[in-house]
Amino acid sequence: MKVGIIGCGTIGSKLAEHIDKDLRGRARVTALSDIDGKNAKKLSAKLRSRPKVGPVERLIRSVDLVIEAASPKISGDVARKAVNAGKDVMVMSTGGLLKSYRSLFELAKKRKAHIYLPSGAICGLDGLKGAKFSGISKVTLTTRKPPEGLKGAPYVIRHNINLGKIKSEKVLFEGDAFRAMEGFPANINVAATLSLCGIGPGKTRVKIIASPSIKRNIHEIEVEGSFGKLVTRTENIPSPDNPKTSYMAILSAMATLDGILESVTIGT
Numbered sequence: 005m006k007v008g009i010i011g012c013g014t015i016g017s018k019l020a021e022h023i024d025k026d027l028r029g030r031a032r033v034t035a036l037s038d039i040d041g042k043n044a045k046k047l048s049a050k051l052r053s054r055p056k057v058g059p060v061e062r063l064i065r066s067v068d069l070v071i072e073a074a075s076p077k078i079s080g081d082v083a084r085k086a087v088n089a090g091k092d093v094m095v096m097s098t099g100g101l102l103k104s105y106r107s108l109f110e111l112a113k114k115r116k117a118h119i120y121l122p123s124g125a126i127c128g129l130d131g132l133k134g135a136k137f138s139g140i141s142k143v144t145l146t147t148r149k150p151p152e153g154l155k156g157a158p159y160v161i162r163h164n165i166n167l168g169k170i171k172s173e174k175v176l177f178e179g180d181a182f183r184a185m186e187g188f189p190a191n192i193n194v195a196a197t198l199s200l201c202g203i204g205p206g207k208t209r210v211k212i213i214a215s216p217s218i219k220r221n222i223h224e225i226e227v228e229g230s231f232g233k234l235v236t237r238t239e240n241i242p243s244p245d246n247p248k249t250s251y252m253a254i255l256s257a258m259a260t261l262d263g264i265l266e267s268v269t270i271g272t
């Protein structure tokens with residue numbers, strides 16, 4: 005399987021190295037793209053497969069699987085271009101899909117292409133998928149992050165929130181997944197993934213809490229329905245290169261990749 009990676013930062017680099025080392029003979033990184041050409045060239049030089057560096061359109065034409073690990077600003081467009089060309093695509097910046105996910109999913113069906121959205125830094129999507137076959141009455145995500153992990157978020161800037169002055173737990177945001185993504189596009193892709201897996205962005209409730217006493221990104225999920233109740237809590241260690249990205253997000257993308265290549269599927 006020829007793989008192209010768009011976005012050669014924390015996640016893109018780790019996935020490229022995983023494919024290069026651990027998936028030898030089954031998958032090969034053949035193309036890279038990044039808005040900052042230096043990042044792509046540096047990564048290419050580290051890989052045994054010496055992938056070509058170039059624009060997104062050329063990458064999509066040349067590979068079997070496109071991996072987006074760049075930004076919610078381009079993820080929707082990348083996914084649309086990939087599936088339109090009949091290519092499979094794994095999207096990390098899931099928040100960028102929310103605006104027009106229905107037409108994107110329809111297009112993928114028509115073009116017989118697959119869209120893969122890894123669970124990222126949350127656990128519980130397996131149960132939620134099963135629960136969808138019965139009635140679901142509620143899906144909520146409560147996220148606790150150290151205040152510095154929310155730096156630069158449009159919601160924080162718009163509301164003039166001084167993160168440095170937060171001395172005890174403070175609820176910054178409560179609302180649906182659409183509004184969570186608008187306010188925190190780089191921090192809360194998990195809300196988008198959870199909502200797309202479950203009852204949709206308009207019905208999925210999200211609470212974001214800044215907590216100065218924690219060092220981990222903590223995501224709690226609650227799902228209620230005819231099946232009963234599901235509660236998960238994931239305490240994520242931030243990745244050393246990018247504190248906004250949990251290490252688990254990288255591991256979950258590796259697992260999704262392995263799942264694409266394996267012939268046995270375990271878990272829902």
Ligand SMILES: NC(=O)c1ccc[n+]([C@@H]2O[C@H](COP(=O)([O-])OP(=O)(O)OC[C@H]3O[C@@H](n4cnc5c(N)ncnc54)[C@H](O)[C@@H]3O)[C@@H](O)[C@H]2O)c1
Pocket residue numbers: 010011012013014015016037038039040043073074075076077078095096097098122123124125189190191193194197245246248249250253
């Ligand atoms: N699904 C999840 O659970 C989850 C978890 C963590 C991060 N993410 C998302 O995954 C993406 C990658 O995360 P990361 O930690 O690797 O980020 P990062 O900042 O370490 O790397 C991003 C890379 O993409 C490049 N890039 C940025 N904008 C681009 C554009 N418009 N076109 C091409 N390249 C571009 C940057 O130059 C950089 O090399 C981010 O959007 C992040 O929000 C998703």
